[in-house]
Amino acid sequence: xxxxxxxxxxxxxxxxxxxxxxxxxxxxxxxxxxxxxxxxxxxxxxxxxxxxxxxxxxxxxxxxxxxxxxxxxxxxxxxxxxxxxxxxxxxxxxxxxxxxxxxxxxxxxxxxxxxxxxxxxxxxxxxxxxxxxxxxxxxxxxxxxxxxxxxxxxxxxxxxxxxxxxxxxxxxxxxxxxxxxxxxxxxxxxxxxxxxxxxxxxxxxxxxxxxxxxxxxxxxxxxxxxxxxxxxxxxxxxxxxxxxxxxxxxxxxxxxxxxxxxxxxxxxxxxxxxxxxxxxxxxxxxxxxxxxxxxxxxxxxxxxxxxxxxxxxxxxxxxxxxxxxxxxxxxxxxxxxxxxxxxxxxxxxxxxxxxxxxxxxxxxxxxxxxxxxxxxxxxxxxxxxxxxxxxxxxxxxxxxxxxxxxxxxxxxxxxxxxxxxxxxxxxxxxxxxxxxxxxxxxxxxxxxxxxxxxxxxxxxxxxxxxxxxxxxxxxxxxxxxxxxxxxxxxxxxxxxxxxxxxxxxxxxxxxxxxxxxxxxxxxxxxxxxxxxxxxxxxxxxxxxxxxxxxxxxxxxxxxxxxxxxxxxxxxxxxxxxxxxxxxxxxxxxxxxxxxxxxxxxxxxxxxxxxxxxxxxxxxxxxxxxxxxxxxxxxxxxxxxxxxxxxxxxxxxxxxxxxxxxxxxxxxxxxxxxxxxxxxxxxxxxxxxxxxxxxxxxxxxxxxxxxxxxxxxxxxxxxxxxxxxxxxxxxxxxxxxxxxxxxxxxxxxxxxxxxxxxxxxxxxxxxxxxxxxxxxxxxxxxxxxxxxxxxxxxxxxxxxxxxxxxxxxxxxxxxxxxxxxxxxxxxxxxxxxx
Numbered sequence: 001x002x003x004x005x006x007x008x009x010x011x012x013x014x015x016x017x018x019x020x021x022x023x024x025x026x027x028x029x030x031x032x033x034x035x036x037x038x039x040x041x042x043x044x045x046x047x048x049x050x051x052x053x054x055x056x057x058x059x060x061x062x063x064x065x066x067x068x069x070x071x072x073x074x075x076x077x078x079x080x081x082x083x084x085x086x087x088x089x090x091x092x093x094x095x096x097x098x099x100x101x102x103x104x105x106x107x108x109x110x111x112x113x114x115x116x117x118x119x120x121x122x123x124x125x126x127x128x129x130x131x132x133x134x135x136x137x138x139x140x141x142x143x144x145x146x147x148x149x150x151x152x153x154x155x156x157x158x159x160x161x162x163x164x165x166x167x168x169x170x171x172x173x174x175x176x177x178x179x180x181x182x183x184x185x186x187x188x189x190x191x192x193x194x195x196x197x198x199x200x201x202x203x204x205x206x207x208x209x210x211x212x213x214x215x216x217x218x219x220x221x222x223x224x225x226x227x228x229x230x231x232x233x234x235x236x237x238x239x240x241x242x243x244x245x246x247x248x249x250x251x252x253x254x255x256x257x258x259x260x261x262x263x264x265x266x267x268x269x270x271x272x273x274x275x276x277x278x279x280x281x282x283x284x285x286x287x288x289x290x291x292x293x294x295x296x297x298x299x300x301x302x303x304x305x306x307x308x309x310x311x312x313x314x315x316x317x318x319x320x321x322x323x324x325x326x327x328x329x330x331x332x333x334x335x336x337x338x339x340x341x342x343x344x345x346x347x348x349x350x351x352x353x354x355x356x357x358x359x360x361x362x363x364x365x366x367x368x369x370x371x372x373x374x375x376x377x378x379x380x381x382x383x384x385x386x387x388x389x390x391x392x393x394x395x396x397x398x399x400x401x402x403x404x405x406x407x408x409x410x411x412x413x414x415x416x417x418x419x420x421x422x423x424x425x426x427x428x429x430x431x432x433x434x435x436x437x438x439x440x441x442x443x444x445x446x447x448x449x450x451x452x453x454x455x456x457x458x459x460x461x462x463x464x465x466x467x468x469x470x471x472x473x474x475x476x477x478x479x480x481x482x483x484x485x486x487x488x489x490x491x492x493x494x495x496x497x498x499x500x501x502x503x504x505x506x507x508x509x510x511x512x513x514x515x516x517x518x519x520x521x522x523x524x525x526x527x528x529x530x531x532x533x534x535x536x537x538x539x540x541x542x543x544x545x546x547x548x549x550x551x552x553x554x555x556x557x558x559x560x561x562x563x564x565x566x567x568x569x570x571x572x573x574x575x576x577x578x579x580x581x582x583x584x585x586x587x588x589x590x591x592x593x594x595x596x597x598x599x600x601x602x603x604x605x606x607x608x609x610x611x612x613x614x615x616x617x618x619x620x621x622x623x624x625x626x627x628x629x630x631x632x633x634x635x636x637x638x639x640x641x642x643x644x645x646x647x648x649x650x651x652x653x654x655x656x657x658x659x660x661x662x663x664x665x666x667x668x669x670x671x672x673x674x675x676x677x678x679x680x681x682x683x684x685x686x687x688x689x690x691x692x693x694x695x696x697x698x699x700x701x702x703x704x705x706x707x708x709x710x711x712x713x714x715x716x717x718x719x720x721x722x723x724x725x726x727x728x729x730x731x732x733x734x735x736x737x738x739x740x741x742x743x744x745x746x747x748x749x750x751x752x753x754x755x756x757x758x759x760x761x762x763x764x765x766x767x768x769x770x771x772x773x774x775x776x777x778x779x780x781x782x783x784x785x786x787x788x789x790x791x792x793x794x795x796x797x798x799x800x801x802x803x804x805x806x807x808x809x810x811x812x813x814x815x816x817x818x819x820x821x822x823x824x825x826x827x828x829x830x831x832x833x
Contacts, residue, residue: 012158013116015050015103016074020087023078027086030365031124031265032098032170038090039170043100043122044358045326046083047112050103052076053087054119055096056167068129070162074101083327083358094282096170097129098122099162102325108154111334111342113140113324118161121263121322123362125168126369127281128241128266132321133164134249140320147246149317165321166241166262169281178289178375179296184232186414186437186493186583187643190631191303192231193501194588195257196239196271201611212611213273214239218291223298229591229624230631233301233414235380237502239288240304241266243312243321245348248604251522256606257502259382260312260348262321264366292375301377303414304370308352308363309386309421315349316341330358333391343391345423346383354387354400363387364403364410371409378414380439383421385428392424394431396487401433411435416496430480433487437494437583439501440480446473447499448533450702451572452510454680455802456535458704467682467702468674471661473497474684476581478645493643495582499573500590505600507573507590510534511566512542517598520605528601535569537562542595567619568802571626571725575804578630579684579698581642588612591627592620622729629730633722633806639688639696646686654689655715661685662712666793681707681799685714688809695809699791701799708796711807717793717819718826719807726800790830792823 024040033040045051056070077085099121104114118140121128136143138161141154200206200216203225210216217234226234238258245260258268267288269277276283292302313324323331333343333351345351352359370376381387388398404410419429419438429438446469454464472479476492483489500507505516514536516528539562570593577584588594589612596602602610616624634640646659661669664681673679680702688694697719701707711719727733791797791807799805810830812822 013101013103016052016076018074019076020053020078020089022088022090024086024088027079027081027084030084030361031122031126032168034094034170034172035088038088038092039096040086040088041077041098041122042084042086043077043124043326044083044330045085045100045102045104046080046330046358047327048080048085048102048104048114050076051079051085052101052103052116053089054099054101055089055092056098056162058097068163070097072162083330092170094170094172095280097167098125098170099165099167100326106156108141109338109340111329111332111336111340113320113328115140115156115320115325117156117158118320118325119165119167120320120325121166122168123263123322123326124265124365125263126173126265127169127171127285128263128269129167129169129281130269131241131262132166132243132319134246134319135164137161137164138319138321139317140325141317143317154317161320166243168266171282171285173285173369173373175282175286176289176293179293181296181375181377182232182299182301183377183412184299184301185643186491187638187641188232188635189301189414189493189583190230190232190634191235191496191583191585192226192229192233192588193235193237193305193498193585195237195502195610197256197606198611199588202608203612203614209273209275212271214267214271214287214291215273215276218294223295223300226300227298229628230635231300233303233377234295235303235305235378235416235585237305238307238382239268239271240264240306241268243319244604245312245314246319253522253604254606255604256610257603259307259603261307261310262312264306264308264362265369289374296375301414302375303378303380303416304376305380305382306367307382308366309381309383310346310348310350310352313350315344318349327358330356331362345386345389345421345426347422351386351389351423353391354398355390360399360403363400364407367404367413368407368409371413376413378416380416380418382418384417384419384432384436384438385421385423385426388428388432389421389423394425394428396431396433401436405433405435430477431488434490434494437490437496438480439585440473440477440495440497440582442469442480443473443477443495443497443580443582444499444501445533446470447573447576448510451569451576451802452535453533454702455569455704456537459538464677464680464702466673466675466677466679467661467669467700470576470700470702471674471682471684474576474580475659476642476645482645491643492581492645493583496585497577497580497582498585498587499577500587501585502587503601503603504529505532505534505598506587506594506596507570508542508593508595509598509600510573511569512536512540512595513598514540515598516600518601520599520607520609521601522604528599532600537566537569542597563619565802567623567728568725568800570623571727572802572804574623574627574630575723575725575806578634579640579696579806581645584634592616592624619728625729625731626727630723637688637693637696637808638691639686639693642686642691644690650687652690654687656685656687656689656695658687658690659684660712664707664709666710666712668712681709683709683712685712687715697791697807697809699799699805699807701801701803704801706801707799709791709799710796711791711793713793714809716809716811716826717823718810718830719791720810720830721789721791721805721807723806725803725805790827792827 052074055073059069079085099119101116137159142150197212201212205221241263243262244255272284333353662683684698686696
């Protein structure tokens with residue numbers, strides 16, 4: 001049957017009498033499924049009076065090079081069976097293009113938009129032909145040239161949407177087996193948040209035809225980079241098929257991030273290679289599954305950022321491309337007042353209604369498909385509060401959460417909530433049930449606050465904060481993730497510790513800009529948050545980027561004077577992330593100081609600004625090596641990643657408390673010191689005994705002054721320094737090694753705070769007397785200590801302003817029982833190494 005000519009007014013479609021020849025044996029299993037004889041279809045549309053399956057054969061359209069003319073065969077489905085329309089159609093196989101036309105009441109005031117002129121995408125379609133084209137045809141109601149309602153009372157639109165609609169495609173979802181999942185524990189997980197296109201669009205070594213694609217992400221160059229860095233999981237910004245918002249398309253932009261979901265099952269075709277796109281939807285799906293398989297073979301898990309809270313259909317007057325035309329009352333939240341309108345808890349026009357069995361089922365079926373047949377290891381739920389709402393209220397025991405926790409496929413996945421939305425009581429950090437983890441925004445703000453906004457406050461003589469919030473977050477945020485309620489007592493791993501993510505400044509921009517610079521978005525810099533908790537270190541702009549240097553001597557002077565502290569604060573934040581209990585996550589590119597030039601909301605910028613810039617200057621290479629080193633330390637030492645909350649007391653027969661905090665003198669912090677803004681020099685001692693590891697000592701100087709610090713009483717008096725945030729590069733710590741920024745004529749030396757530091761003479765004398773070193777013994781203790789990367793209880797050492805150090809305990813190999821002899825033997829052993 002051929003496509004009907006487009007009418008000028010009134011619906012021209014009437015239900016066909018060509019019924020599906022066979023029922024679907026399991027109609028409740030929604031979507032298109034291959035059978036021995038053909039393909040079985042089922043779709044939910046409870047209030048429809050008839051539903052037609054449209055089987056489409058593409059024909060070239062000589063009048064529109066971007067469009068397709070379809071030959072259309074309409075088959076009336078059987079039903080409804082509990083609101084489901086279904087049928088088995090013999091003789092069709094993978095590659096078949098299809099859609100649905102729904103008949104039913106036209107009653108916009110009741111939230112019903114049935115219009116058979118609009119061909120609808122199957123919500124369960126595993127692949128699509130293309131993204132829709134935004135035209136008046138996509139609206140169930142009549143619109144004007146601005147795509148606004150043409151009349152006050154919405155009238156049914158007579159235009160056939162087929163030429164501009166996205167259509168489903170039957171595919172084989174198991175064309176080859178995906179490699180087994182790595183199944184890493186939370187304790188061993190390091191998450192790398194990335195955009196499929198942005199990660200490899202300019203990555204050297206990737207063949208040009210693979211750059212910015214699924215295949216490019218799975219290229220050996222990319223995989224080796226991730227493994228060398230220390231990443232165990234890559235979290236991809238949405239790869240569900242998307243449809244950009246009309247206001248973006250009107251301005252020639254796109255939803256680059258992908259948070260405007262068209263289909264919860266089909267992958268976004270534009271991220272596939274051009275070859276796969278030409279081959280068709282099956283090749284696109286195969287490229288995605290192949291990407292997952294290759295990452296699994298490398299031991300890397302794959303998480304997806306998923307957007308079940310809203311769809312691309314927009315608000316009350318939005319497009320009708322899928323759910324709105326099938327059963328809008330069951331899939332969306334409505335305020336059934338006068339006039340009737342959609343409820344918007346997401347800021348995106350509509351809210352999916354998770355009081356509806358059909359909406360919960362759609363999400364669970366989608367998750368099961370991606371986890372089971374595509375092989376995805378975990379999911380991050382955008383605006384995760386929405387999926388747990390009973391309309392206005394968030395419910396810990398919501399059916400969404402119960403369904404995931406009890407499902408045999410999903411219960412084994414890593415589930416991560418973005419624990420907020422824009423609705424009532426929308427902030428729920430720490431309130432998601434097991435097995436969920438949460439993005440910990442309190443961690444983000446605490447680390448930024450301590451190193452950046454408090455640093456700026458001190459420079460300007462304003463109030464800073466004491467160590468309480470910092471210490472709580474480093475210790476795993478027990479105030480959020482420990483509870484007497486079993487499903488809320490989730491352990492430190494449930495805290496996804498991050499300092500920067502796709503939404504906001506990059507890490508490098510946090511130390512470079514006080515204000516957002518979102519001009520590239522075309523919204524007059526009105527979009528994006530103003531609450532950045534950043535510090536430009538008294539110079540607005542990225543003076544570290546070589547391409548932005550000026551010939552002006554004053555600008556070069558700013559580079560020389562500001563860059564060292566900026567870089568140190570970058571390293572401070574990385575060091576804090578490395579020693580924090582919880583699951584670390586970081587934004588792709590932050591490991592080498594990638595910048596978005598101060599844009600904190602680059603969601604619609606598909607351009608070099610949003611792609612990673614792999615042209616590294618010397619300081620970026622040094623930062624990258626620092627991050628590699630810190631992640632390797634964390635992987636090698638479980639004391640840096642505890643999987644249980646500390647009690648502050650010795651455990652398992654240990655003589656040392658599992659976690660303790662001290663001031664700069666080595667004295668235990670008093671209750672009043674926790675909130676004292678003058679107490680910004682602290683030490684954390686974490687026992688390694690529960691994990692069979694060394695003890696960990698961390699010194700933090702959050703002041704703008706150089707300070708002297710004395711280690712606390714511990715199992716050992718000697719601690720070996722393994723990292724200092726004043727080191728530009730952990731493999732090259734010599735005072736003579738320049739911290740080059742790539743500025744001609746300006747190499748910046750750094751201060752070596754370990755080797756060559758002369759301890760106070762009186763402290764050396766006391767220590768020498770204590771261990772029995774006498775003249776003529778052949779051991780010059782002052783020289784030994786000044787040349788060793790150690791700190792010793794009883795001898796203060798200097799720390800630079802705004803810096804941190806990580807130490808591991810050095811204990812006697814064969815304790816003699818004499819503390820003085822043991823101390824001397826340890827020093828000699830370290831000296832010999």
